[in-house]
Amino acid sequence: MTHYDLVIIGTGSGNTIVNRRFADWKVAIVERGTFGGTCLNVGCIPTKMFVHTADLAATPSISSRYGVDEELIGVRWPEVRDRIFDRIDPIAASGSEYRHHHADNANVTVYDGTGRFTGTKELTVDGKDGQTSVITADRYVLAGGSRPIIPFIPGLEDAGYHTSNTIMRLEKLPRRLGIIGSGFVAAEFAHIFSSYGVDVTLIARSELLLRHEDGDIAQRFTELARGKYDVRIDHETIGVARNDDGSILIRTLYPDGADKIEVDELLIAVGRTPNSDVLNLDATGVEVDHDGRVVVDEYQQTTVDGIYALGDVTTPHQLKHVANHEARVVKHNLLHPTDRIKADHRFVPHAVFSSPQIASVGLTEEEARERGIEYVVGRENYADIAYGWAMEDTSGFAKILADPKTGQIIGCHIIGPQASSVIQPVIQAMSFGLDAYAMARNQYWIHPAMSELIENALLHLELDPKS
Numbered sequence: 421m422t423h424y425d426l427v428i429i430g431t432g433s434g435n436t437i438v439n440r441r442f443a444d445w446k447v448a449i450v451e452r453g454t455f456g457g458t459c460l461n462v463g464c465i466p467t468k469m470f471v472h473t474a475d476l477a478a479t480p481s482i483s484s485r486y487g488v489d490e491e492l493i494g495v496r497w498p499e500v501r502d503r504i505f506d507r508i509d510p511i512a513a514s515g516s517e518y519r520h521h522h523a524d525n526a527n528v529t530v531y532d533g534t535g536r537f538t539g540t541k542e543l544t545v546d547g548k549d550g551q552t553s554v555i556t557a558d559r560y561v562l563a564g565g566s567r568p569i570i571p572f573i574p575g576l577e578d579a580g581y582h583t584s585n586t587i588m589r590l591e592k593l594p595r596r597l598g599i600i601g602s603g604f605v606a607a608e609f610a611h612i613f614s615s616y617g618v619d620v621t622l623i624a625r626s627e628l629l630l631r632h633e634d635g636d637i638a639q640r641f642t643e644l645a646r647g648k649y650d651v652r653i654d655h656e657t658i659g660v661a662r663n664d665d666g667s668i669l670i671r672t673l674y675p676d677g678a679d680k681i682e683v684d685e686l687l688i689a690v691g692r693t694p695n696s697d698v699l700n701l702d703a704t705g706v707e708v709d710h711d712g713r714v715v716v717d718e719y720q721q722t723t724v725d726g727i728y729a730l731g732d733v734t735t736p737h738q739l740k741h742v743a744n745h746e747a748r749v750v751k752h753n754l755l756h757p758t759d760r761i762k763a764d765h766r767f768v769p770h771a772v773f774s775s776p777q778i779a780s781v782g783l784t785e786e787e788a789r790e791r792g793i794e795y796v797v798g799r800e801n802y803a804d805i806a807y808g809w810a811m812e813d814t815s816g817f818a819k820i821l822a823d824p825k826t827g828q829i830i831g832c833h834i835i836g837p838q839a840s841s842v843i844q845p846v847i848q849a850m851s852f853g854l855d856a857y858a859m860a861r862n863q864y865w866i867h868p869a870m871s872e873l874i875e876n877a878l879l880h881l882e883l884d885p886k887s
């Protein structure tokens with residue numbers, strides 16, 4: 421049995437921890453899937469490469485409003501797909517090669533297999549090569565991420581379906597695609613495939629798509645989505661079957677009736693569950709909550725001394741920038757056990773890279789009301805700023821919520837072009853405590869950049885005169 425100073429389970433953000441500063445440590449890294457984890461291989465990076473291509477494919481549908489007539493001649497799916505994965509797959513392979521064989525990693529052993537605890541600090545790895553290894557360590561980092569949830573729907577397993585793990589590698593573009601779900605993954609893939617000319621039907625159980633967003637944003641997004649593809653809200657999927665001709669029949673119920681929807685491929689996008697169940701954590705004393713998330717304290721330490729956790733296996737914010745932040749905290753705390761730092765989850769932003777984009781940070785208006793927090797709202801439409809005129813945008817807007825007394829920003833929500841970048845100064849202001857009054861007035865805002873959306877939303881806040 422080999423003993424290590426540190427074992428890391430999972431090579432998403434977990435893989436970013438070990439560097440030269442760990443040169444004196446004997447380290448093991450355990451990975452059961454593709455090296456590099458979700459974001460690199462089946463998550464953020466390939467999806468955004470597809471989104472960019474989709475944005476290009478969608479341009480002709482709107483260009484005539486600018487007096488430019490364009491036509492989409494075709495989408496060469498195999499080339500679209502292969503450009504993306506011919507770039508990503510070698511990165512995963514070279515990441516694995518680096519850890520396995522490079523001189524920098526002489527102190528690191530990689531186990532290609534599934535780790536499960538068989539003692540408080542003992543891990544058994546069932547190797548992909550059929551070998552079983554038992555290892556022990558003083559410290560562990562649980563960075564095993566999450567996987568797609570597959571809901572129980574009669575007939576689903578027999579009919580066959582895709583998740584975000586497989587849909588990007590389709591052999592050919594389907595004529596019709598059904599998507600069950602109405603969150604991030606559904607919104608991004610509906611944009612991608614509908615822009616490529618696929619007939620998309622999005623089946624949502626809720627009344628609004630992206631229902632966790634600020635109410636005004638979710639409402640606007642749902643209206644706009646309905647203009648682009650078939651959206652069935654308030655639909656419960658009750659059965660799925662594969663027809664003799666290879667198509668898939670989806671049966672749904674909605675408040676006033678029942679529907680039958682025929683598609684050629686089906687994407688399940690109803691959320692992700694933490695991979696904590698694979699780890700047999702009962703053997704360690706590491707606690708998980710009712711959603712299966714590993715419980716950690718502010719230092720990212722689990723309920724067992726020396727076992728840390730980060731990313732999707734522990735956080736309710738299943739986002740790469742959160743996993744990366746937590747990895748930095750864990751790294752510091754491993755190296756400086758007597759001078760540990762806390763994770764900062766005060767203002768976790770997110771963006772949905774659909775069409776239009778959405779970006780958000782802080783409280784929604786509904787959350788502020790529910791918590792009884794006093795707030796004012798400053799709102800600005802893209803249609804009312806110069807760059808919005810250039811783009812002829814008629815539907816996008818930003819809203820900023822602030823405390824009227826102190827001017828501190830408590831939330832910001834944007835729907836429209838470049839929302840994921842336009843929001844960044846607000847995240848900065850919130851993180852560093854810059855008040856809305858000073859933020860609007862004590863700096864230059866480049867004219868006529870899209871950031872004027874934020875400048876004007878700030879100026880529209882009715883703050884108390886003294887703030």
Ligand SMILES: Cc1cc2nc3c(=O)[nH]c(=O)nc-3n(C[C@H](O)[C@H](O)[C@H](O)COP(=O)(O)OP(=O)(O)OC[C@H]3O[C@@H](n4cnc5c(N)ncnc54)[C@H](O)[C@@H]3O)c2cc1C
Pocket residue numbers: 429430431432433434450451452453454455456457458459460462463464465467468533534535536563564565566584605695698699730731732733737738739740741742743773
């Ligand atoms: C389609 C999609 C698009 C996304 N887009 C974005 C985006 O635009 N922006 C954003 O911020 N986030 C995005 N995310 C979320 C983001 O990908 C995740 O939050 C992030 O990758 C989590 O990182 P992690 O290190 O916690 O886990 P992962 O990257 O999932 O890494 C965990 C690794 O652990 C391995 N593993 C699990 N259990 C074991 C075990 N027992 N033994 C050995 N190995 C194990 C897994 O094989 C995996 O490789 C997206 C996710 C998806 C699915």
Ligand SMILES: NC(=O)c1ccc[n+]([C@@H]2O[C@H](COP(=O)([O-])OP(=O)(O)OC[C@H]3O[C@@H](n4cnc5c(N)ncnc54)[C@H](O)[C@@H]3O)[C@@H](O)[C@H]2O)c1
Pocket residue numbers: 571600601602603604605606608623624625626630631657689690691692737738739770771772773
């Ligand atoms: N741009 C990004 O940052 C990005 C992109 C993709 C994914 N992600 C991350 O991955 C996570 C998973 O994405 P997701 O879209 O799968 O989950 P999600 O949590 O965003 O949305 C899932 C949706 O499915 C609905 N749902 C749940 N069960 C259902 C059922 N049985 N039938 C129909 N609908 C059902 C839920 O009400 C919810 O609206 C996200 O929460 C996000 O953290 C992030």
